Amino acid sequence: MTALPTKRDETWRYSDLEAVARVWPVATHAHVVPAGETLALPILLDAADDAVTIEDHEIEIGASAQAIVHVAITSGRLGRVFVKVRLAEGAHFELTGAIVGGGSDTHEIVTRVTHAEPNATSAQTVRIVLGGQATGSYLGKVAVARDAQKTDATQSAKAMLLARTATANLKPELEIYADDVKCAHGATVGELDAQALFYLAARGIPPAEAKALLLRAFVGGLFEGTPDETRFDAAIDAALEKML
Amino acid sequence: MLKIENLHAEIDGKQILKGLSLAVNAGEIHAIMGPNGAGKSTLGYVLAGKPGYEVTDGTLNFLNFDLRDMAPHARAAAGLFLGFQYPVEIPGVSNLQFLREALNAQRKGRGEPPLSGAEFLKIARAQAAALGLDPEMLKRPVNVGFSGGEKKRAEMVQMGIIDPKFAILDETDSGLDIDALRAVGAGINTIMRKPDRAVLLITHYQRLLDYVRPDFVHVLADGRIVRSGGPELALELEREGYKDIAA
Ligand SMILES: Nc1ncnc2c1ncn2[C@@H]1O[C@H](COP(=O)(O)OP(=O)(O)OP(=O)(O)O)[C@@H](O)[C@H]1O
Ligand SMILES: [Mg+2]
Numbered sequence: 224m225t226a227l228p229t230k231r232d233e234t235w236r237y238s239d240l241e242a243v244a245r246v247w248p249v250a251t252h253a254h255v256v257p258a259g260e261t262l263a264l265p266i267l268l269d270a271a272d273d274a275v276t277i278e279d280h281e282i283e284i285g286a287s288a289q290a291i292v293h294v295a296i297t298s299g300r301l302g303r304v305f306v307k308v309r310l311a312e313g314a315h316f317e318l319t320g321a322i323v324g325g326g327s328d329t330h331e332i333v334t335r336v337t338h339a340e341p342n343a344t345s346a347q348t349v350r351i352v353l354g355g356q357a358t359g360s361y362l363g364k365v366a367v368a369r370d371a372q373k374t375d376a377t378q379s380a381k382a383m384l385l386a387r388t389a390t391a392n393l394k395p396e397l398e399i400y401a402d403d404v405k406c407a408h409g410a411t412v413g414e415l416d417a418q419a420l421f422y423l424a425a426r427g428i429p430p431a432e433a434k435a436l437l438l439r440a441f442v443g444g445l446f447e448g449t450p451d452e453t454r455f456d457a458a459i460d461a462a463l464e465k466m467l
Numbered sequence: 468m469l470k471i472e473n474l475h476a477e478i479d480g481k482q483i484l485k486g487l488s489l490a491v492n493a494g495e496i497h498a499i500m501g502p503n504g505a506g507k508s509t510l511g512y513v514l515a516g517k518p519g520y521e522v523t524d525g526t527l528n529f530l531n532f533d534l535r536d537m538a539p540h541a542r543a544a545a546g547l548f549l550g551f552q553y554p555v556e557i558p559g560v561s562n563l564q565f566l567r568e569a570l571n572a573q574r575k576g577r578g579e580p581p582l583s584g585a586e587f588l589k590i591a592r593a594q595a596a597a598l599g600l601d602p603e604m605l606k607r608p609v610n611v612g613f614s615g616g617e618k619k620r621a622e623m624v625q626m627g628i629i630d631p632k633f634a635i636l637d638e639t640d641s642g643l644d645i646d647a648l649r650a651v652g653a654g655i656n657t658i659m660r661k662p663d664r665a666v667l668l669i670t671h672y673q674r675l676l677d678y679v680r681p682d683f684v685h686v687l688a689d690g691r692i693v694r695s696g697g698p699e700l701a702l703e704l705e706r707e708g709y710k711d712i713a714a
Contacts, residue, residue: 417518422555422609425515426569426629427543427576436568440559440608 239329242275242301258285268302269458289315296330297462310343320349323462324357331360338371351382353389354466360392369400378408474525485690501687515549544576546632554618557609594627615642635667640675652678
């Protein structure tokens with residue numbers, strides 16, 4: 224794992240390899256969640272404009288254990304979070320992610336989730352707001368092993384582009400070898416709703432505030448009621464404000 | 468208060484308003500009726516400044532402002548309110564958050580201090596109660612999951628909170644049940660029937676006009692006002708339809 228990655232590797236295809244070279248190699252954080260226990264892993268990447276931050280995590284989730292990963296990438300030239308997960312029987316994995324990127328930022332969340340045993344559940348939700356020439360990616364692969372019957376895996380990725388020059392790459396993927404599973408995945412890329420913007424304007428809300436309101440509704444609420452809410456939402460708000 | 472002269476407007480290059488003139492003074496309520504597709508909603512959108520609605524000729528004066536120079540939010544801050552024929556749903560934004568932000572943005576535009584959360588809540592609750600809308604609904608996202616009638620009631624609650632000088636109400640009566648129609652009618656009278664206010668009421672039916680008695684009734688057909696009269700004109704239209712007028 225010391226050779227610099229190339230774009231031929233699909234998990235690095237949309238990355239900023241020049242920036243990667245500045246910090247390579249990157250250490251992997253290994254986590255083992257014992258049976259029945261819970262791991263909470265909050266990752267907030269909000270370092271200064273020129274920062275390059277790569278977080279690489281591997282999580283083994285034991286039987287009936289769970290891992291809750293919260294990710295917000297709100298600034299930095301390159302912010303990347305890679306999470307590799309293996310779920311044992313009855314385990315649960317949750318990833319909730321927000322990306323806000325402007326300028327020529329590259330922000331990416333990459334997951335590789337393996338349901339190795341039966342009855343495990345995973346839910347991944349990612350919301351991305353991009354302006355300028357930013358690139359935002361969610362590359363998520365869920366693999367369901369032959370024995371992993373009754374798997375329930377969902378992936379929902381949505382991106383909002385504030386400029387035609389920004390790029391969103393949403394790739395929720397499934398690789399299923401079991402037959403009795405429930406897997407749902409969806410990805411949409413859109414722009415701010417012009418009808419909603421006019422409705423807000425017609426009630427007196429100026430354009431920048433109207434956009435902020437809609438964007439907060441889009442990325443906000445992801446972390447509501449969690450211990451990370453205040454810290455994450457503050458970083459997201461600051462990033463949105465900077466962009467409008 | 469509002470003076471429209473020779474208004475020509477188009478959408479996507481298609482001419483919809485073709486020389487419309489209309490003057491509304493403070494203290495007056497005008498009803499606009501007319502066949503489907505005549506351009507009634509277009510008139511409301513043009514007055515409110517909806518993007519894509521291009522004024523190609525004519526003048527639009529509101530309280531000595533030239534509306535053509537003003538962005539939609541500035542028109543609202545100047546006192547113009549459009550009640551939508553089809554209110555827009557905004558997931559993730561609560562009515563309270565939306566309306567507080569709207570009211571405070573307008574106050575800021577007029578150089579007034581913002582209202583605190585508590586002050587705002589008091590006004591919002593009172594207006595909801597006056598229009599028979601469950602105040603709990605104000606916590607829900609804007610118009611999301613509201614029934615057709617609830618959306619129209621909510622538009623009137625918004626009007627009560629914002630307290631505009633001039634309201635264009637586009638088919639606010641459509642979709643209302645009998646009690647709601649009465650409540651909305653009473654709401655319009657309470658909020659807007661004042662010497663310094665005026666209303667443009669777009670409607671297809673006499674029934675709302677039983678509650679909100681117009682001073683003038685106009686027929687808009689094919690992009691112009693083709694006939695104007697008093698309240699009796701609405702009754703005549705209800706009896707005879709538009710065939711003689713629009714022809
Ligand atoms: N984007 C558009 N491009 C072209 N024509 C349009 C567009 N939007 C509206 N129109 C047309 O403009 C005309 C006027 O529409 P408008 O909504 O103002 O009618 P209205 O008088 O409000 O009708 P109704 O009573 O049915 O509400 C209609 O013929 C409509 O099809
Ligand atoms: Mg209409």
